[in-house]
Amino acid sequence: MSQPYSAPPEGHVSHSRLERVLRSGRFAITAELNPPDSADPADVYEAARPLGEVADAINATDASGANCHMSSIGISALLTRAGYSPVYQISCRDRNRIAIQGDVLGAAAMGVSNVLCLTGDGVGVGDQPGAKPVFDFDSLSLLRTIKTMRDERKFLSGRTIKNPPQLFLGAAENPCIPPYDWRPERLAKKVEAGAEYIQTNYIYDVPLFEKFMARVRDLGLDKKVYILAGVGPLASARAARWMRSNVPGIHVPDAVIDRMEKAEKPGQEGKKICVELIQQMREIAGVSGVHVMAYRKEHEVSEIIRESGVLASRKR
């Protein structure tokens, strides 16, 4: 169990395993946990088990897609108890600055050492579209706020924090949707705001992502921030199409959907595509790891990572 109040290792900002792996130059793996609609901790542990086998950190989503599930702070706290290293996702949609700054301290006190600052999907796409959207912060002002709490030991009000939260700061990026030309610039802004690692949305369009990464390298951002490319297995052509039109910010090229359509066993094909994507990501300069989002397919994650061979060089 990490000890939040001892100083982080030399050159680190936190006790995070993810930070250690990234700073040591190893290819990092993170995976997303599908939050249960349940109040039973066992459901969280069950979902975490297949991810924990391969992941350096497990992402606890914060009502992604504006759908209500167990909270990210609750899941993160449970995961630290079980010895996993969670990524506490914070969306700006549901809470204002007072709630979020308090939760950041609470999470850090419970042993959380990674956060991911997100804007959040609009409430309209979720299961309770009548909810009031908050968006007091956006992902960048949130990043800067937590950085201020950590480095300057201050709340946004200027009040002093006795023991600051030791957190590895992350943000998301979505390279495959418009405005394409400005996505790398926006990444630069996130780094400026305090992002130390980036987890991207699903990437199925490798050429488009390579173009993005080329610009990222031109801007020198690959030297300033660790980028984890988002991947995940598709279940079927129909599911892919549904995702494309109903989940904000997901771009699946027609070629990938065609391939799924023609496959005899779509499930197997989806897994194979994911393995190939991971192998391709590994070859792209400036990519420091992958972030696996296997919606309702957590059990496949460790198999996918093993098949991709990206952990083969690690001493385990």
Added chain:
Amino acid sequence: MYRIRLFAIRHSRSFEWIYKRLERAMIALDPLLGKIGYDRVERPVAFVEKCVKTVLFDCKMCGQCVLSSTGMSCPMNCPKQLRNGPCGGVRPGGFCEVKPDMKCVWALAWDGASRMKGGAQIHTVLPPVERNLEGSSSWLRVSREKAAHLREAREKRRTAIADAFPDARANEPSAAPLAEEPAQAVKGSK
């Protein structure tokens, strides 16, 4: 209004020029406004500002106008009111995730900024909106802020000698004066 807003963003360069002039005028007016009292002018100026900016930019009177840093595309029109760039949900063709018929405010902002002289300001990380300033005049705020900034710089120059010679100031205050000089006491001043 949406069309006029798009027009303003297309002509971001011209509006930037106009805004710079307006800003200078507002700073020049600071002494006068100060004399009348900022409290007294707040409501009438806010009213005029609201009328003008609602037509041009679909202004929401957040009170903390940042148009010069957002390509003249008002970020309060973003359904998530983002202040630092587009979210990850922008639809193909650059349309908004929440309002699919509307162009993404931030896609337009980067576009507008690319035509502006000071377009690089879009790279600055902006703080969250202070909601208690909603409805107040941003123009007057700019005037106060910039004038205060200028005063501070002047003040620094004026007190430089006093700061550099603290001992002399302790013994002979008039050798390194700190207090503001009345105009009559200074040669060459009006």
